[in-house]
Amino acid sequence: MNVTTAPTENVWTIVVAAGSGARFGGPKQFSMLGDRRVLDWSTETAHGVSAGVVVVLPANDADREGGVVGGDTRSESVRRGLAAVPADATIICVHDAARPFASAHLYREVISQVHRGADGAVPALAVTDTIKQVNALNVVVSTLDRSTLVAVQTPQAFNADVLRAAHASSPEGTDDATLVEQLGKQVVVVAGEVMNRKLTTPEDLEWARAMTRTES
Ligand code: CTP
Ligand code: MG
Numbered sequence: 001m002n003v004t005t006a007p008t009e010n011v012w013t014i015v016v017a018a019g020s021g022a023r024f025g026g027p028k029q030f031s032m033l034g035d036r037r038v039l040d041w042s043t044e045t046a047h048g049v050s051a052g053v054v055v056v057l058p059a060n061d062a063d064r065e066g067g068v069v070g071g072d073t074r075s076e077s078v079r080r081g082l083a084a085v086p087a088d089a090t091i092i093c094v095h096d097a098a099r100p101f102a103s104a105h106l107y108r109e110v111i112s113q114v115h116r117g118a119d120g121a122v123p124a125l126a127v128t129d130t131i132k133q134v135n136a137l138n139v140v141v142s143t144l145d146r147s148t149l150v151a152v153q154t155p156q157a158f159n160a161d162v163l164r165a166a167h168a169s170s171p172e173g174t175d176d177a178t179l180v181e182q183l184g185k186q187v188v189v190v191a192g193e194v195m196n197r198k199l200t201t202p203e204d205l206e207w208a209r210a211m212t213r214t215e216s
Contacts, residue, residue, distance in 0.1 A: 010051050010088055011049065012053070013049070014056060014093070015053060018056045018069070018080075025202065027058065039065075041101070042097045049107040055068070056069075078094055091111055091158070093107060094156050095156075101208070106153075109123070120186070123154070152177065152189075153198070166182070
């Protein structure tokens, strides 16, 4: 299905769900959230805004779930997913399965920016805490200028050729925009969503479960 904001594009989404959830204490993507799993929330929204979705999973789960096997790092998992995206995709979104509440609207916003010419587009929220740089001894080195900082989320959308080029040398980064930036390409920011919190710890899942209870 094409999105209304970009009817001429062939949009594919890679949902990365191959992590082990070390900070959570297990593979959080399979935890129940309301009536379905965290992973199901993420893939369902992706299907609604994409011509196709590639789900990247741990080796033991890929066959059962109908996905591709991920790698040791997030970047490597994205590359495994990229290999399964058809060559004629024109825009590729990458989304963390661990962000179950990303909205279809948010996908449309980042896709629309790429459709209009950006190399990449990412959702982000203003930083509200004071952010300090510390050294290995936990001593403050400096205080960063908060007004120039944003906290970045997924889904991130990219021109397909740009994303493939960004991954060509197998670089590592905590998101895909980092790799695209390293090519000297332009990544634009759209308004992120407070509800689009990444589930990292068990407390995050408790929060998400409370949200599904208040919404139903
Ligand atoms: N991910 C992945 N392959 C990896 C590592 C991460 O597909 N080798 C995915 C995760 O499944 C998650 C997303 O990337 O949906 C964001 O990663 P993160 O929140 O760090 O999840 P984990 O790596 O599983 O958690 P942790 O870092 O605590 O181990
Ligand atoms: Mg991780």
